[in-house]
Amino acid sequence: MTEIMMNSLNILAVGILLASLMAMTTPRMGQLIRIFTLQSLMLAGMAALVGYQTGSEHLYIIASIIVLLKVFIIPRFLNYSIERIKVKRELEPLLGIPGSLLLSAAIVVLAYFVTEPVISLTEVITRNCLAISLAVTLIGLLLMITRRKAMTEVIGLLMMENGLFLAVISTSHGMPLIVEMGIFFDVLVAVIIMGMFAFRINETFETSDTSILKRLRY
Amino acid sequence: MMVSLLLCTPLLFALFCALAPSNRWIGRLSLLGLGLVLIQVLDLSYGVIQNGPLDAGMWYIDDISVIFLLLMAVISFLVGIYALSYIGHELHEGVLTPRDSRFYHVFIQLFLFTMLLVLVVDSLGLMWIAIESTTLASAFLVGFYKKEESLEAAWKYIMICSVGIALALMGVTLMYASSLDVFGDSSRALDWSVLKGVAATLDPTLLKLSFIFIIAGYGTKAGLAPMHTWLPDAHSQAPSPVSAMMSALLLNCAMYGIIRFHVITEAAVPGFSSSLLLGFGLVSVAVAALFISITTDLKRMLAYSSIEHMGIVAIALGIGGTWGTVGAVIHIAAHSLTKSMLFLSAGDIVQKYGTRDIASITGVLKSIPWSGRFFTAGCLGIVGLPPFPIFLGEAIIVYAALQSGDFLVAALFLVLLLMVFVAFTYRFVPMLGGDSGLEPSPSPLSRLLPMGILLIMGLALGLVLPGPVLEFLQDVAAQIGGVL
Amino acid sequence: MDYSLFIISTLQFLALLVSAPAVVGLIRLLKARAQGRRGASLLQPYRDLRKLWRKDEQVSEDASWLFRVAPLISAASVILTTSMLPVLHVTVLGPGSDMILAIYILMLSRAMLVLSSLEGGSVFGGMGGSRDSMISVLIEPALLLSIFSLAALAGSTELSSTAQFISQGGYLIIGPTLILAAASFCITTLAENARLPFDNPATHLELTMVHEAMVLEYSGRSLALMEYSSWLKLTVFITILVNGFLPWGISSALDPLSLALASLAFIFKLILALGLIALLESQMAKMRLFRLPNLLTTSFTLALLALMAFYIL
Numbered sequence A: 001m002t003e004i005m006m007n008s009l010n011i012l013a014v015g016i017l018l019a020s021l022m023a024m025t026t027p028r029m030g031q032l033i034r035i036f037t038l039q040s041l042m043l044a045g046m047a048a049l050v051g052y053q054t055g056s057e058h059l060y061i062i063a064s065i066i067v068l069l070k071v072f073i074i075p076r077f078l079n080y081s082i083e084r085i086k087v088k089r090e091l092e093p094l095l096g097i098p099g100s101l102l103l104s105a106a107i108v109v110l111a112y113f114v115t116e117p118v119i120s121l122t123e124v125i126t127r128n129c130l131a132i133s134l135a136v137t138l139i140g141l142l143l144m145i146t147r148r149k150a151m152t153e154v155i156g157l158l159m160m161e162n163g164l165f166l167a168v169i170s171t172s173h174g175m176p177l178i179v180e181m182g183i184f185f186d187v188l189v190a191v192i193i194m195g196m197f198a199f200r201i202n203e204t205f206e207t208s209d210t211s212i213l214k215r216l217r218y
Numbered sequence B: 001m002m003v004s005l006l007l008c009t010p011l012l013f014a015l016f017c018a019l020a021p022s023n024r025w026i027g028r029l030s031l032l033g034l035g036l037v038l039i040q041v042l043d044l045s046y047g048v049i050q051n052g053p054l055d056a057g058m059w060y061i062d063d064i065s066v067i068f069l070l071l072m073a074v075i076s077f078l079v080g081i082y083a084l085s086y087i088g089h090e091l092h093e094g095v096l097t098p099r100d101s102r103f104y105h106v107f108i109q110l111f112l113f114t115m116l117l118v119l120v121v122d123s124l125g126l127m128w129i130a131i132e133s134t135t136l137a138s139a140f141l142v143g144f145y146k147k148e149e150s151l152e153a154a155w156k157y158i159m160i161c162s163v164g165i166a167l168a169l170m171g172v173t174l175m176y177a178s179s180l181d182v183f184g185d186s187s188r189a190l191d192w193s194v195l196k197g198v199a200a201t202l203d204p205t206l207l208k209l210s211f212i213f214i215i216a217g218y219g220t221k222a223g224l225a226p227m228h229t230w231l232p233d234a235h236s237q238a239p240s241p242v243s244a245m246m247s248a249l250l251l252n253c254a255m256y257g258i259i260r261f262h263v264i265t266e267a268a269v270p271g272f273s274s275s276l277l278l279g280f281g282l283v284s285v286a287v288a289a290l291f292i293s294i295t296t297d298l299k300r301m302l303a304y305s306s307i308e309h310m311g312i313v314a315i316a317l318g319i320g321g322t323w324g325t326v327g328a329v330i331h332i333a334a335h336s337l338t339k340s341m342l343f344l345s346a347g348d349i350v351q352k353y354g355t356r357d358i359a360s361i362t363g364v365l366k367s368i369p370w371s372g373r374f375f376t377a378g379c380l381g382i383v384g385l386p387p388f389p390i391f392l393g394e395a396i397i398v399y400a401a402l403q404s405g406d407f408l409v410a411a412l413f414l415v416l417l418l419m420v421f422v423a424f425t426y427r428f429v430p431m432l433g434g435d436s437g438l439e440p441s442p443s444p445l446s447r448l449l450p451m452g453i454l455l456i457m458g459l460a461l462g463l464v465l466p467g468p469v470l471e472f473l474q475d476v477a478a479q480i481g482g483v484l
Numbered sequence C: 001m002d003y004s005l006f007i008i009s010t011l012q013f014l015a016l017l018v019s020a021p022a023v024v025g026l027i028r029l030l031k032a033r034a035q036g037r038r039g040a041s042l043l044q045p046y047r048d049l050r051k052l053w054r055k056d057e058q059v060s061e062d063a064s065w066l067f068r069v070a071p072l073i074s075a076a077s078v079i080l081t082t083s084m085l086p087v088l089h090v091t092v093l094g095p096g097s098d099m100i101l102a103i104y105i106l107m108l109s110r111a112m113l114v115l116s117s118l119e120g121g122s123v124f125g126g127m128g129g130s131r132d133s134m135i136s137v138l139i140e141p142a143l144l145l146s147i148f149s150l151a152a153l154a155g156s157t158e159l160s161s162t163a164q165f166i167s168q169g170g171y172l173i174i175g176p177t178l179i180l181a182a183a184s185f186c187i188t189t190l191a192e193n194a195r196l197p198f199d200n201p202a203t204h205l206e207l208t209m210v211h212e213a214m215v216l217e218y219s220g221r222s223l224a225l226m227e228y229s230s231w232l233k234l235t236v237f238i239t240i241l242v243n244g245f246l247p248w249g250i251s252s253a254l255d256p257l258s259l260a261l262a263s264l265a266f267i268f269k270l271i272l273a274l275g276l277i278a279l280l281e282s283q284m285a286k287m288r289l290f291r292l293p294n295l296l297t298t299s300f301t302l303a304l305l306a307l308m309a310f311y312i313l
Helices: A003-024 A029-054 A059-086 A097-115 A127-146 A150-171 A177-205 B004-017 B028-050 B062-091 B098-120 B124-142 B146-185 B194-199 B204-222 B230-237 B240-268 B270-295 B296-317 B321-353 B369-384 B389-403 B405-431 B445-464 B466-480 C002-034 C044-054 C067-082 C099-118 C123-154 C159-167 C175-192 C219-243 C256-283 C289-313
Strands: B054-056 B060-061
Touching: A003 A029, A003 A097, A003 A127, A003 A150, A003 C175, A029 A097, A029 A150, A059 A150, A059 A177, A097 A127, A097 C067, A097 C289, A127 A150, A127 B146, A127 B321, A150 A177, A150 B146, A150 B389, A177 B124, A177 B146, A177 C044, B004 B028, B004 B054, B004 B060, B028 B054, B028 B062, B028 B098, B028 B270, B054 C067, B060 B062, B060 B098, B060 B124, B060 C256, B062 B098, B062 B124, B062 B240, B062 B321, B062 B445, B062 B466, B098 B124, B098 B240, B098 C044, B124 B146, B124 B194, B124 B240, B146 B194, B146 B230, B146 B240, B204 B270, B204 C099, B230 B296, B240 B270, B240 B296, B240 C289, B270 B296, B270 B405, B296 B321, B296 B389, B321 B389, B321 B445, B321 B466, B369 B389, B369 B405, B369 B445, B389 B405, B389 B445, B445 B466, C002 C044, C002 C219, C002 C256, C044 C219, C067 C099, C099 C123, C099 C159, C099 C219, C123 C159, C123 C289, C159 C219, C175 C219, C175 C289, C219 C256
Parallel strands: none
Antiparallel strands: B054 B060
C-alpha cells in the first residue's frame, strides 16, 4: 500500500515538474495559465494524498485552499489581467526555447545533486520530491528571468511558489496551519498587487514589456 | 496581550486614517499612532530588559528583538514628525493631492505593522510571512509618485524581493524539515524559542541547504550584493521619509531574519553560515564602493551606502565571537540612526533644489543652513569618522577580526572601508560649499527636531556609550554568540 | 515446442507486414471522421499499392544505379527490423530484438532515402533531404536516450526482455522513468515518421514538405516500395511504443487463450495509438521548420530526465 502511495506521489511530483518544463516551451499566455492551473491541481492532489497517507487533516484543508485559490481564483484573475492588458504571447524570450529547456534540464540535475546528501529525510518522504520541488522553484525563477512580459513574470513567481509548496508538503507534511494560511494570504495579496502594477505599467508605458524598464541605472 | 495591543495599534490607526472624515487631521492622527507605538515599545522593552525574554504564545521578544524594536519605534516616530512637514510641503506645491496624503499615512501604518510583526513573532514561518508582507505594504509607497521611474522601481522592488522571499521560504521549509526530525509532528517545531535550544542536534545537511536559501532570500531583502539591484531604485524613488524608514528599519528586519537563522545554523554546522555571511558582506562593501563612486543621484548614493553598511554588518556577524557580535549590533544601531538622519536631510535638499543630481547641487550649507549642517554631520558620520557611532562599530569589528586572527579579513575590510571613504567624500564635499544662487530658507522646526534628536542619540552612542548600554550589548552578544 | 514458437513468430511478423497499409488507412479514416468527412476505405492503401505496382516507371536521366537500389535496400531494412519485433509473443523471428540494433537498421533506410532524394537532380528532393537530415540529427539523441532509459529500467536492450519484465512488474513499475521515456518516445515517433507537427503527410506539392519531397521523383514500383516501407516504419515505431513502453497483455506462454488475449490487447493499444495520432493531426497545424528543434529538445529533455529519474529514485 505504502509502496503504491509512494509511487503515485512520485508520478504526481514528476507531473508537476513536467508542467514547469512545458511552461518553458510555450510563448502563449493562455496556455501558460492553463499549465499553471494544471500544476496547481496536481499539487492539490499531492497534498490530499499525503494527507490521506499520514492522516493529518490539515493537509486536506491545504489541498482545498490550493484548489480554491490556485485553480480557480488566481487563474481567473490572470485571465482577466491578460485580457485587460491585451497581451497574448511572449514575442521574443531572451533565451530560445531549446536553450531554456536544456538549462532547465541542467537545473534538474543540479537539484538532484544538491539534495543528494540529504539522508535523514528518507523516512518522511522520498528525496525525489525534495529535488523536484527545488527544480520547480528554480525553473520558475528561470522563467521569470528569460521572459519579458509582466504577466509571465507573475506566473513564473506563482510556479516558484508551487515548487515551494511541494517542498512544504513533501518534506514536512505541511507547516503549522496558521503559517500555511498566512503564506496563502500573502500569495494572493502579492498577485493582486503585481497585477495592479502590471496595469499601471501598461497604462504608463503603453506596453507590458518589462524590458523597457531601464531608466534606473547606477 | 501587550504584544497584541502593540500590533493592533498601527492596524487600528491605518483604519482610522483610511476612514477619517477630513483630510486635515490625518497626518497628526498618524503621528499619534506612531507615538502610541513608541510608548508601548518602551514599556515592553523595559519589561524584557528587567525580566528576561517575553514568551507568550505566538510572540517571543528577547534582547535581540528589543534592540530592533527600540530602533524601529524611535526612528519611525521621528520620521513621522518629519513627514508631517514633508508631505505638507508636497501638498502645498501641488505634487500630491490630499488623497495621496491619506494613502501615504495608511500605508505607513501598515508598513510599520508588518515590520513590528517581523520582530515580535516566535515562529520562523510567521516571520517569513511578515517579511513578505513588508514588501507588499511598502511597494505602493515606493511607487508613490506614479511617475515612470517610480513605477519601474516599484515593479523591480516587488518582483525581485518576492523572488528572494520565495527562496527564503524554501530555507524555512528545510529548517522545519530538519526540526521535525527532532520534534516529530509539533506545531512548535518552527518556533525560535524552541529551536535555539536544540539547534546543535538538527540535521547539518538540511541546515546548510536551508541557510543558503535564507541568505539568498533574506539577503535580497537586506540588500546584500549581488541581490541588491532593487535597493537603489526603491530607495531613490520613494518619498524621503519612506527611504529613511526602508534604509534604517526595513533592511534591519531582513538582517534580523538572517541573524535568527545564522544562530541556529552556526550551532549545528560551525563556520558554515559565518563564512557565507563574510563572503556576501565583503562583496557588498566592494560593490557599494564601486557604485558610490559612479552614481550621479544623491539618494541612490545614500542607498548604495546602505548596501555597504549591511555588508559591514554581515562581515561582523561572519567574524563572530563576542566582539564581532557587539560590533554588528552597534553597527546596526549606528547605521539606522545616521542613515535616517541623512535621508531626512537629503529629503530637504531634494525638495529645495528640485533635483537629485549630485552635480547640480552646490552650496547646501548656504541655502539650507540647518539641514545642511545635519547633512554634513551625517556624511561625516556615515564614512566612519570619530566621534560618530559608525566609527565605533567599525573599530570594534576590526578589533574583533584581529582578535580572532582573521588578519586577511581585517586588511580587506580596512581597504574596502578606505575605498568607500574616498568615494563618498569625493561625492559629498563639493555639494556643501559654493553658492547655489538659491534664496536661503530656514527649515521648519518639525524637520530639524527629528534630525537633531537622531544626531544626539548617535553621538551619545558614539561618544559616551554609557556603561549599561555596553553591558546590555555584551549580554545580547552572548545571546547571539552564546550559542555559537 | 520450438516448432510452435517458430510458427507464432513467423505469423506475427507476417501479420505486421500485411497490416502496415491498413494501419495507415486507419489513421486516415479516423482523421477523416474526426474532421467530419467520410474518408476512404481502410483498404485504400492496398489499392494504391496495387495501382502503383502496375504502372510504368520513369527514371530521371541523371539518376545513377543508387536511385534504383535505394527503394529495395530501404524496404529490406525496414522488413528486417519488423522481424525483430515481439508482437503477441515475446519471441521474434529475426536476429534477436535488440532495440539499438533495430534503430540503426532503420537509420539505413533513412540514409538511403536521403541519398536517393539527391539523385533526381531536382530542387525539391535536395531540400527534402537536407531537412530530413536535420530532423534526424535532432531525433537521434532523444530516441536513443528514451531507449536507454527503458533498457536501464528493465535491465536489457532486448525488446523481448523489457516487454516481459515490464508487463510482469506490476503496478509499481509505472513510475517517472517509464512515463517520461514514453512521452519522449511519442514525440520522436511523430518526428521519425514525418507526421504532424513535423511534416504534413497529406500534402504532395508544398514548399514545406519533407518526406514527400524526397520521394517526389519516384514512380511505379519503386514508389510503391518507398511508400510501403514508410508505412511499415510507422507500424514498427508504434509497435515499439506499445510493446516497449506499455507492454501489458503481451504473452510469454503459448496457450491459445493468452495468445488471443495478447492479440486483443495489441489491437486495442494499436487502435488507441492510431486514434491519438489521428486526433492530434486534426487538431494541430504543422510547425515552422525552425521551431522543430523546440519540440525535439523537449523530447530530449524528457528522455534525459527519465534516465536520471531511474538512477536517482
